Amino acid sequence: MRPSVRPAAATAPAAVAPPARTYAQVPDAGFDAWVRGFRKRALGQGVSGATFDAAFARAGFIPDSIALDRNQAEFVKPLSEYMATAASDERVATGRAMLVQFGGLLDRIEAKYGVDRQVVLAVWGMESNFGRRRGAVPLISTLATLAYEGRRGRFFEGQLVAALQILQRGDTTPANMTGSWAGAMGHTQFMPTSYAAYAVDFTGDGRRDIWSDDPSDALASTAAYLAHFGWTKGQPWGVEVRLPVGFDYSLSAHSVSRTTADWAALGVVGTGGRAVAGQGSASLITPTGAGGPAFLVFKNYDAISRYNNAEAYIIGVGHLGDRIAGAGPLVHPFVAGERSLKRAERVELQQRLTAAGFGTGGADGKIGPASRRAIRAYQARLGLPQDGYASLTLLERLR
DSSP, X not given: OOTTTSSSOOSSOOSSOXXXXXXXXXXXXXXXXXXXXXXXXXXXXXXXXXXXXXXHSSOOBOHHHHXXXXXXXXXXXXXXXXXXXXXXXXXXXXXXXXXXXXXXXXXXXXHHHOOOHHHHHHHHHHHHTTTTOOOOEEHHHHHHHHHHHOTTHHHHHHHHHHHHHHHHHTSSOTTTOEEOTTSOXXXXXXXXXXXXXXXXXXSSSSOOOSSSSSOHHHHHHHXXXXXXXXXXXXXXXXXXXXXXTTOOGGGOSTTOOEEHHHHHHTTOEETTSSOOOOOSEEEEEOTXXXXXXXXXXXXXXXXXXXXXXXXXXXXXXXXHHHXXXXXXXXXXXXXXXXXXXXXXXXXXXXXXXXXXXXXXXXXXXXXXXXXXXXXXXXXXXHTOOOOOOOOHHHHHHHX
């Protein structure tokens, strides 16, 4: 469900959708031989022969899965564009309609797991557009293909074993077990190992069915997952705030934690001008630097991050949930066109900073404390807000 178990940890949302694929199965003698060898390993992990044979009766080699896995370009989309989609008027309206349609179900889920309903709906909206895009790739075939291909064979073989164990439990059938090319499944896109650990049978029919048109088990499983990772009911994920003139942007880091009273003493207040209500400790983040919105984020931000650690995703879920619950758009818009840098651009930024006399301690593409200090020193020379943000605007200025 999250970058640690998904095949690739996205540091920024995709800029373009992958090309249309057929996911056709084609004959491949090497794949068939691999399946025969894998059968012994699967049975050694408790998968029955009958389960294995039924799962692979119609499974086959899917070249498109390998093509996608090998060619995951590092796309980065401007956060302003990403958020315009994540919390679009249409998606907000749909989420509010779902809030009414599934009100009774969400009441029960919230009562059992203590996770606010709007956040569960926001994850559903972000992951599959409220169930409209659950993925139609046969899971056994694509996971077996990727395990056979070998680039990340151990990871995908582990997911494949977990998928077979799901089938053995009777939660679904091979024909109904579909999802993305990389193995994410159902309304809220669980990977098989995450499903095994956290999915729940909320309907009480003996199956944890996240694939059904009925989203009950999927939504409850999402709530169970967030609850496991520390969701606190009623606490915001984050609150948009206003910063004072001359604010020390070195405090803008997820690693810096203060009470809301401490932040208020520093002039950090809500967009309405009042101190943010006490919600425990909070960190200040400025996702697009000093020119964009700022947020105080709380522990529930971290709970969402366990689902997907990309900052854009976390903010997208949080803000979409707020909008579904009735809040308006952000007061301070994101900087138009600003986006996270690609790795090659981060390396170039470090090289150019070093050449300009602001040493970054190396050019490895990782923007750590040394790079942020160099950025702040460069910004200070130019009389800019010293936010330490590795922005596209900053790179273009150095060029």
